[in-house]
Amino acid sequence: MSGRLFAIVPAAGKGARMGAALPKQYLSLAGRTVAEHTLARLLSYARIQRVMVAVAADDPYFVRLPVAADPRVHTCTGGAERADSVWLALSALAGEAQDDDFVLVHDMARPCVRLSDLARLSAAATAADAGALLAHRATDTVKRAGDDGRVAATLDRAQVWLAATPQMFRCGLLREALTAARRDGVTVTDEAQAVERLGRQPLLVECARDNIKITRPEDLALAAFWLRRQQEEAGT
Secondary structure (H helix, E strand, O other): OOOOEEEEEEEOOOOHHHOOOOOHHHOEEOOEEHHHHHHHHHHOOOOEEEEEEEEOOOOOOHHHOHHHHOOOEEEEEOOOOHHHHHHHHHHHOOOOOOOOOEEEEOOOOOOOOOHHHHHHHHHHHHHOOOOEEEEEEOOOOEEEEOOOOOEEEEEOHHHOEEEEEEEEEEHHHHHHHHHHHHHOOOOOOOHHHHHHOOOOOOEEEEOOOOOOOOOOHHHHHHHHHHHHHHHHHHOO
């Protein structure tokens, strides 16, 4: 791979849909916090030079986690939206990560991402001129709703993918894309959308279905199930 690899994990959100007293990244999952599981996965991928975690300005929890003491883990203050946190994390890495280096952005709420998928994404993003992202093919029939809540159209699911993370781009490209979105007052919901606004087409890389995002309370039990299954597969 030409260019070093850095990771950004936006973690400044409150996870309101979980309805929990703590932000969801600090909830318990299989004996550790969600954040510890997720960061352990990234740190086990040897190509990653540094993991920059964007936390809320008033976050008292992250510094207490054992993983916070890892020399490859640094923190910065995040923003109100995901894109703000990623942009601020890129700024925090500016003195170390060059434009031709790569940055991998991953949801803190995806603790089950497989190392094999990280490796496939890394290879794909290196070869693609517009970066790449992990995603799932749609398997259900997909409906587009109108403003009145009625079905406006049925989409061709063969052309529909559900974006996941990590998403990986050259640092310079992602910085340009996020800066343009901020300048134009556009809130993007993932990094690929920001890059798409520049007229670029990131590559979709199909990942395992167990790369789920913890969003609602029932997702914790599902994540625990997949972590256990992955351990059984590995013989541990």
